[in-house]
Amino acid sequence: MRKRTLVIGAARSGVAVTELLLKHSEAVVLTDTRAAGIVLKEFPQILDYEKNPNFESIFGMQPGLEILKVIDEVVVSPGVPLIIPIIQAAYEQGIPVTGEVEAAYRLTRTPFIAVTGTNGKTTTTTLLGELFKASGRGTYVVGNIGDPITNYVDSATADEVFVTEISSFQLETIHTFRPRAAAILNLTPDHLDRHLTMENYVNAKGRIFENQTSEDLLVLNGDDPLVCQLGEKAVSKKAVFSYQKTVAYGAWCLNGEIYINDGQEKIFVCREDELGIIGPHNTMNALAALTLAYFSDVQLDVIVEVLRSFKGVEHRLEMVGCFAGVTYINDSKGTNTNATITALNAVKEPIILLAGGYDKKEDYSELMELVAKRVKLLIVLGVTADDLIKAAKAKGVLAITKVDNYEEAVACAKAQAESGDTVLLSPACASWDMFDNYEIRGRVFKRLVTENQ
Structure with missing residues (x-):
């Protein structure tokens, strides 16, 4: 009897594992809570999978728990929390839950x-x-x-x-x-x-x-x-x-x-x-x-x-350029407080720091102790903006500007920076409140920095 796998999450790894399993003649049900049009726009190859009788897709919703009656294994994309009902039901029923790795x-x-x-x-x-x-x-x-x-x-x-x-x-x-x-x-x-x-x-x-x-x-x-x-x-x-x-x-x-x-x-x-x-x-x-x-x-x-x-990789303390004596550094991969602390210790002062993003429930107090010593202006945005402001003020940081988007953030940094300053994007937070990933966030920052230079 053909093995039937439920793949939850039609992102890069979910689509890749679907293709592999189909090549190995397994039956696959691919599901994603996003609408079919959104998924197919990002991964048009799924239209080819639809021609395979061993493939089924369920988009725009979570599948009902009854589907587990005909499922032998569940493969979960990394970004999907394991606490969602269908995964918890699979655990309870003894159905193996694995990932692409x-x-x-x-x-x-x-x-x-x-x-x-x-x-x-x-x-x-x-x-x-x-x-x-x-x-x-x-x-x-x-x-x-x-x-x-x-x-x-x-x-x-x-x-x-x-x-x-x-x-x-x-x-x-x-x-x-x-x-x-x-x-x-x-x-x-x-x-x-x-x-x-x-x-x-x-x-x-x-x-x-x-x-x-x-x-x-x-x-x-x-x-x-x-x-x-x-x-x-x-x-x-x-x-x-x-x-x-x-x-x-x-x-x-x-x-x-x-x-x-x-x-x-x-x-x-x-x-x-x-x-x-x-x-x-x-x-x-x-x-x-x-x-x-x-x-x-x-x-x-x-x-x-x-x-x-070896000179390093994009979005990790990446030199964007030096314009009018101001150095711009893209550290969009700085998605937690420790990474941003590392970045602040690696670049020269005075520093204008751009920070904020998706809330991963971190404590910002240690970061703000360093901000108080090394940062001349803190520019915050994203879901965590107010939390960052509160933590910064608790450590005596007063030079803080809150903005709504990256266009405003970079414009503010350019306006306030003086020759010899370093403008550092190191958000201390994930990108998911404003961008699909940190790579896009970093590239937007680089575009905004370099345009009109």
């Missing part, structure tokens, strides 16, 4: 190297992908970073590698997923609107190693107590990276020099000022990528060359 893992022989953490995932994953590509190995940089893994399951071989950014949302729905090597970069409060508690969030991140064995590698941030504590639960072979101390197995940076220790000897890699990405946070990202690559048999000379040439 798990679906891809089951159908491929290609090994995974996975990166998770609160901040730095995309930079580290992108850098790691470049390291593997430079080594000559077939490499797919996938997951939360961009392309769904399922796009490449049928073409990737056992000799190639999936370098994968994995979010806490994606880890919630794994069952057998086992990366050959994995890294946990850091852990600070994030997505508490979904996970509700920090404990739940940390436990979700920890699932990255739950199926690893002693043959697999787990790379941990040795400077993050939460990461170290979480890593104690793993049976994996562990390596550590640090910006504060030498390590017996892993990589570190001290006094501006980067080393790696393979358990037998310490090996000089390069100077910190040779890295193509700047700032202590980026050095940590580089150390994580270095450790994963080195212990996955990428040659050291290849690693050094890529570390020197």
